[in-house]
Structure formats: structure tokens, C-alpha cells
Amino acid sequence: MCGIVGLFLKNPRLQPQLGALTAQMLKTMTERGPDSAGFAVYGGAQHGQSKITVRGLEESQRKDFEAGVLAVSQKATFVFRDDHAIITCSDEAEPAVRAFVEGFGHGVVFVSSGDSIELYKGVGLPEDVAARFGLSEMTGTHAIGHTRMATESAVTTAGAHPFSTGPDQCLVHNGSLSNHNTLRRQLVRDGLSFETENDSEVAAGYLSWRLSKGERLDEALTASLSDLDGFYTFVVGTRDGFAVLRDPVACKPAVMAETEDYVAFASEYRAFAGLPGIEKATVFEPEPQRVYHWEHAA
Template identity: 65%
Template sequence: MCGIVGLFLKAPSLEPQLGALLSTMLETMTDRGPDSAGFAVYGDTAAGVKLTLRGADARALATVVTRLEAATGQQACAARARDTHTVLTVDAAAADAVRAWLADHAPEIDVVSAGRRMEIYKEVGLPAAVADRFDLAGMAGSHGIGHTRMATESAVTTNGAHPFSTGLDECLVHNGSLSNHNDLRRRLRREGMRFATSNDTEVAAGYLSWRMRAGDSLEEALRASLTDLDGFFTFVVGTRTGFAVLRDPIACKPAVMAETDAYVAFGSEYRALVGLPGIESARVFEPEPAKVYAWERH
């Protein structure tokens, strides 16, 4: 089942409304995934790297951040708490050392995402409740993607919720199922990719990050996935400046898009798009099977 939404703003004037628009779209997809939800927002560019951390609660995260600052000398880092998540901004050169310290000394803390612009938030619960917990409606940015999950093949956990991120400012949401993800996970680990869960969507995210790390554009990486990934899927992908959609060659999962001069929007169903400004004059279409739709903003 599951529901996907995505919004890529062409008009900077809409950026203050990104979170509010994405929140409404996400809540509309509740029937497709009521057990957990998550979203990624591309907002202000940090001077360093933003690490989105998840812990048991804000107090536990604050304690870990204090220990981290003392151990690594990152006293200048900024920490912004949102419920069970904290966005920690660190010097780019220190990001790997900070992640290594967290893995060794605070394994109970998950690093949900890393990037100069991207922040990811996800939790168990109804989409509207998850959006409210993290104040999605109050967030601004150029683009964002969201996912509502119905865990038909795995446990209802926060670690199983989308989006998944395996590269700086790179994230993916997925509706469908991959059949060769275990083999691909082993191959990607030999290439240095790291995975935190057994979810097939994280493998798809890792595959795209691996291809782009080798020099592919987002569009080229998605084209290659049509050969290397087995199964059925709809992907919506975000990068620091890009937004893309791909359906597998069979395209059995529902998908609809709308484009105007001001934005590009994606929803698993059209009703997720009806509240967008100017939707009555948008070009509304169903993305074709095995065709990459990609937009970049510079």
C-alpha cells in the first residue's frame, strides 16, 4: 500500500509555504499508510553539515550532544531540537568523526540524515500526528518529499519508516517491493555503503547514492536502476538541487503528477494534489512506466 507525496517549487515566492502544503498532502494519504510517516525538507543551506539525529526524547539527545561536544571539541556546533529528533550542525571536515563517535559511544542514537540542506523526520503514528510533532507546517524550503507507511511486510517501527538517506542531501521514498535487495545490499557493502536497516527501500537509496558517487547524474542513476533493481516500485527522490520520479516498467503502483510554472507535485492519488495553489490550471498526468522525470534548480 503506502502513500507518497512530493513537491518541487519552481517559484521562490512559494518557499515559505512548502511545509504547510506538504503537510496537507501527507495527511491526505493517511488511508494508504496509517502506521508511520516521514518527510524530508530541503531548507536553508548550513555552513557545515546538518546531521539529523533521532533518540528516545529531546532530553536524551541533549545529553548525548553535550557529551559529543566535550569529546570531539565541536563546541561551536548548533543543535536544534524537534521532539525526538535534533538537527546538529557540525564542520564539514568533522562530520565523519562525529558520526564515528556516535556509533561508538551512543549507539542508541540514529543518524537519520546528513546534508547541507536536507533534514529528515520520521516516527510511528498517523501522518497528521507525525507532521504536527515536528511542525512540518512551519518549515520553509525549495522542495520536499513525504511517505505514509503501511507495514505489510515488516514490523511497525520508526527505523522502517521512509524517507531513507544514504548520501549527503540524498533521500528516497518508495512504494512497492524489491526482490533482489539482499544480494544488492551485500554488493553495495563491499563498495563501502552502510545500511542501518533491512528495508529494501534503504538499499534502493544506497544504490542511487553509489551510482551518483561514481559520477552519474540523478537521472542517469535512475535509468540504471531499471536494469539493476528487480521488483515493482515507484521512486520519488530528492537531492540538494534536484527532484525526480521513476516507475518500474510494469507501473502497477498508482501515481499522478501535476506541473505548473510554479511547482511540480507528485501524489500516489490525485486527491493529495487538490489543495495546491493553481491546481485547476495545472498539467495533470500519470507518469509513464520506465521513464525518468527529473527537475533541477540552480
């Protein structure tokens, strides 16, 4: 049992409240996932610039880490939040910076990259994880979050959601896949790599693999209905929006709310209680096997 939240802002005036609203929604899902949590926030994209999120960086390592990044990207900038760091660099320098991160060692690992995504996750109660990274103060256009109750693997930061396996793409999942090991082997043969044994990371990799072949997100999600065996609710974050998909049985709870100002997703309705204007929202349960997709104009 896990909890999912998502918030897509149509009204730019709400962007300063994105983090605070998402943090409150995440807190309400504590009972569905008290062992670890994570969230992805989208916003602040700048032309020609890439954001890279890394985790596991101790304060004593920051000086050497910064020096190493600046050696391959002199104009890189840094934002540190607890043991995570957001590196902003030019698009041209992104491969070199990522290579440095992956070779740095000392428990420091790559988390995500893209024009606008910042991804944070950790072990602990969702409220504590959100506070650790200052989610309530973050701004942006949309966000997704997840609270985890580990049932098939250990409680670790690596196993927490979201999983990001492609530029500005991440996935959170409530459910279980039965054929993820077979699919993992196929994806590894096609050049993908995985950090964990989590079935949700395989689902994220599967979508990235299909998108890399030129498919649209709705096409990739539709294909997953036949390629992924199990029960699941997916919420997928992208640079410009987010998408929702439930399996044919749709046994995992899901509810959505839409107003003129936003679209919200949650595993339970009570997560919407603090959203502005929720009393006027259109509230509905997403249908099984149907892709729901919202995005900002490019």
C-alpha cells in the first residue's frame, strides 16, 4: 500500500504555493506509506540550461564535489538541500557533469536531469522528508509525490519513489508488477541500467525506452497496458505536465479533482482538503485503461 499525490497548476498565480500545497497533500498520505517518501517539482526552466539532481552528498564532501563539477563546467551553480544537490549547467556540459557525478563515489549518486525537474527522496515519515528538503518553500508549475510502504524490498532511499530514467521524466507507482524481472532483462539488453530491484523503476525505464523511440507519452502508456502484467496506478511527470494511468482492473484507489486553476490527483480524497476552491472542483475517479494527460503549452 502506497500513496500518490500530484498537482498540475493551470493558473500561474498559484505557482508560489505549489510546494506548500504539495507538502500538505503528501502529509495526508502518511498512513499509506510511512517508511519513505519523495517528490519531483517542475519549474524554472531556462533555455540552454540543464538541472542535475544528485543525492547522498555529505556536507564535508561539498567542497571537493563543487571543485570537480567546476572543473568540467566552469559556470555551474549549486543549490544544496540536506544531502541532495541541484547542479545547473549548460546543456553542452551536462554529459560531462553527469559523468563526474557517476564517478565521484562516496555514496553520491545521480537522481535526475532535465530542463526543469528537481527530484528529492528519503527515508522517514513523509512530513519529515518534505521538511528536510524545504518542499513548502518551493515554487513551480507542477509536482508529483509518493509515500511508500515497502512490501517487496528494503526501506531505502534508493527504493523510494519517484524514479527518473529519462530527461525531465519520472514515475510514481502504487501496485505491483509480476513480469518486471523479465522486462528488466530485455531493457538491460537494450542498454538501460537500473539502481534497484524495484518494479517501479522498471516501469519508469520501460516508458523512457518507448519515448526514446519517438513515441508520445500517451502512446507509451497505452502500450504498457499489454506489456506490463500486474495491477498499478501510474502518475508520470514530464517537463510540461503529468499523466495518469490505471490498469484494467483498477483495484488501487485513485481520485482526481479539476478546477479552472489546477488538476489534482491523490490516492484518497482527503488529500484535496486544503486545496483552494476544492468545493467547486469536478471530482471523479479515473477510468481504468484510459490515459489522462495534462500539459502546458510549449
